[in-house]
Amino acid sequence: MNKTALTNRHDFLILFEVTNGNPNGDPDAGNMPRFDPNTNKGLVSDVCLKRKIRNYIELFPPARTSAEENGFNILIKQGAVIETEQKKGIEAAKQLHKEKDKQAEATMRWLCREFFDVRTFGGVLSTGDDVMKGSAWGQVRGPAQFTFGQSFHPVNPLEITMTVCAARLEGKPIEQQTGIQGHKYIVPYALYAAKGYVSPAFAERTGFTQADLDLLFEALLHMFEHDRSAARGEMVVRGLYDFEHVGTQHENNAEQNRREARLGCAHAHMLFDGIKVELTDEARSKGFPESFADYRVICDWDDKPLPAGVRLHKRHEI
Amino acid sequence: MTDNRITLRVWGDYACFTRPEMKVERVSYPVMTPSAARGVLEAVFWEPEIYYLIDAIHVIRRGNWFSFRRNEVISVISLVSAKTWMTSPEEVSPIQAGGGAPDGTQRNMLALQEVEYLITAEVRPSGLGSRHGIKTYVEEIRRRARNGKCYHRPYLGVREFACDFEWEEDAEAAFERRQQELGSEWRRYDENIGLMLYDVFAPELRAHGFRWLQEDNAAVDSPIRLEPAKKRKSKALTPRSTGVLVRPEALFFFADVRDGKLDCHPSRAQFAVKPAMEA
Numbered sequence: 215m216n217k218t219a220l221t222n223r224h225d226f227l228i229l230f231e232v233t234n235g236n237p238n239g240d241p242d243a244g245n246m247p248r249f250d251p252n253t254n255k256g257l258v259s260d261v262c263l264k265r266k267i268r269n270y271i272e273l274f275p276p277a278r279t280s281a282e283e284n285g286f287n288i289l290i291k292q293g294a295v296i297e298t299e300q301k302k303g304i305e306a307a308k309q310l311h312k313e314k315d316k317q318a319e320a321t322m323r324w325l326c327r328e329f330f331d332v333r334t335f336g337g338v339l340s341t342g343d344d345v346m347k348g349s350a351w352g353q354v355r356g357p358a359q360f361t362f363g364q365s366f367h368p369v370n371p372l373e374i375t376m377t378v379c380a381a382r383l384e385g386k387p388i389e390q391q392t393g394i395q396g397h398k399y400i401v402p403y404a405l406y407a408a409k410g411y412v413s414p415a416f417a418e419r420t421g422f423t424q425a426d427l428d429l430l431f432e433a434l435l436h437m438f439e440h441d442r443s444a445a446r447g448e449m450v451v452r453g454l455y456d457f458e459h460v461g462t463q464h465e466n467n468a469e470q471n472r473r474e475a476r477l478g479c480a481h482a483h484m485l486f487d488g489i490k491v492e493l494t495d496e497a498r499s500k501g502f503p504e505s506f507a508d509y510r511v512i513c514d515w516d517d518k519p520l521p522a523g524v525r526l527h528k529r530h531e532i
Numbered sequence: 533m534t535d536n537r538i539t540l541r542v543w544g545d546y547a548c549f550t551r552p553e554m555k556v557e558r559v560s561y562p563v564m565t566p567s568a569a570r571g572v573l574e575a576v577f578w579e580p581e582i583y584y585l586i587d588a589i590h591v592i593r594r595g596n597w598f599s600f601r602r603n604e605v606i607s608v609i610s611l612v613s614a615k616t617w618m619t620s621p622e623e624v625s626p627i628q629a630g631g632g633a634p635d636g637t638q639r640n641m642l643a644l645q646e647v648e649y650l651i652t653a654e655v656r657p658s659g660l661g662s663r664h665g666i667k668t669y670v671e672e673i674r675r676r677a678r679n680g681k682c683y684h685r686p687y688l689g690v691r692e693f694a695c696d697f698e699w700e701e702d703a704e705a706a707f708e709r710r711q712q713e714l715g716s717e718w719r720r721y722d723e724n725i726g727l728m729l730y731d732v733f734a735p736e737l738r739a740h741g742f743r744w745l746q747e748d749n750a751a752v753d754s755p756i757r758l759e760p761a762k763k764r765k766s767k768a769l770t771p772r773s774t775g776v777l778v779r780p781e782a783l784f785f786f787a788d789v790r791d792g793k794l795d796c797h798p799s800r801a802q803f804a805v806k807p808a809m810e811a
Binding site: 225240241242248250252257259260261265287288289290291292321322324325332337338339340355359360361362364409411413415416474477478479480481482483484 | 545546596598599600601602603604605608609610611612614615618626627628629630633635638640645676679680681682683684685687691692693694696697698
């Protein structure tokens, strides 16, 4: 579909931390930070991470070079939106579509080209037709796939009480409006890891390019910097280990390399196992981590060779 | 048939094999369904000339139940409004999700945590041509599974629950070996589950191979058409294959996990409704 679609498989691991904040509230538990009751380890949902990426792209969309190139609009927005900007972008693309697009396929391609999030994460389409319902046709499978983020150690959410010292309403007695007015939860400190996968076979379908992938990594690295809030505390990306599958053949054999890179050259779990995160000796005697300094991230791949055909990019080291 | 039999060991942090009777708030079956197993195998290798018949699923780790509530989007992307969007963008607005927005909602999911299975399947020719013998394909699957190659990342029920996989030469031996390795963590899982989704089409239909249902077929009265589909004029988005048009239709069987093994080969499984046989 797209000649410039991404050709190499990527498996990436993202390490991020929270200090005195709530990375992802659990609606089942009064917005307490999510944690797994079996292990007490903290959790961050896949959709939470994807939301951050969408918000980042919405804030910093790259300039579109031409109407035939991929656009960077976001289809699934958070709450209220400012639509003016968006409509301008689509206006530019619509010239292309003077001829009526009868085919759902063409519309689907248009959606993928226009919207970064559809192109990257996929989505469910409605054709307004009962026969199509439930068929594989009704979905766009995006090349990027995220798993839940999990913390390395149990989290210990604290409840913080908020007091108010200034009344808001004139008509109401001041005593009722001040004092203890609310609660919020924080995780004192936790380091999380989430895995992501990019499948070139789906990139071909949606027209997801290398430039889109670079943008995705940029968004991952900076997503928390533009998502500050009192509730979130300090969130920082501490690592983005991107394993790129490039093929095991000599570079003259580009065709074979391309085929290998598409399917990958090694097991993803094996590659991820090479990134070890452990407590330092001092932190171990203390029993719990208080900051990133209490962790040691060891990349085995610094000392031993990666499996043939795989390259490691440490995207956090720029 | 034994030469065509393959076994993959798959494991993941989470899994959700959604029961179709509870599709709004996802509730998982306690064990992987044959259709999910097929999905994993097809993520590793798919080719119109072959199809997989899931023989058995061994449950190495059944996992714990685990509940999760997320903000989800109820609206789907409408192709009709996308068409309007191309010409008059002022008439359409994006999907508004998250905190209290009109297109968002909170949904719960009852999933499994820390699971591991052995998928045993037969690789069969689909009758859509045979450029290669079945052995060639089995070899290719073995090569891919051993080297961690996959067409797209396989997953356990839903895409956020990505899984890892490894080739196993023999299911029974692998099952024994994993029991030893797990030691005191090993729990035998036996349960008569009752009705379980087999797949969204009958295995007989699968044997013909299939092609995706496209928009131009939408007007067909009969859901299943057995004559070869007509050639598409426009550039095909998906496959080079042609085959039978298969409309998704749920098929159920009586699932019984005994000695940690869910036997689901169509020749032994008892289906809730006898599927229409086609020659």
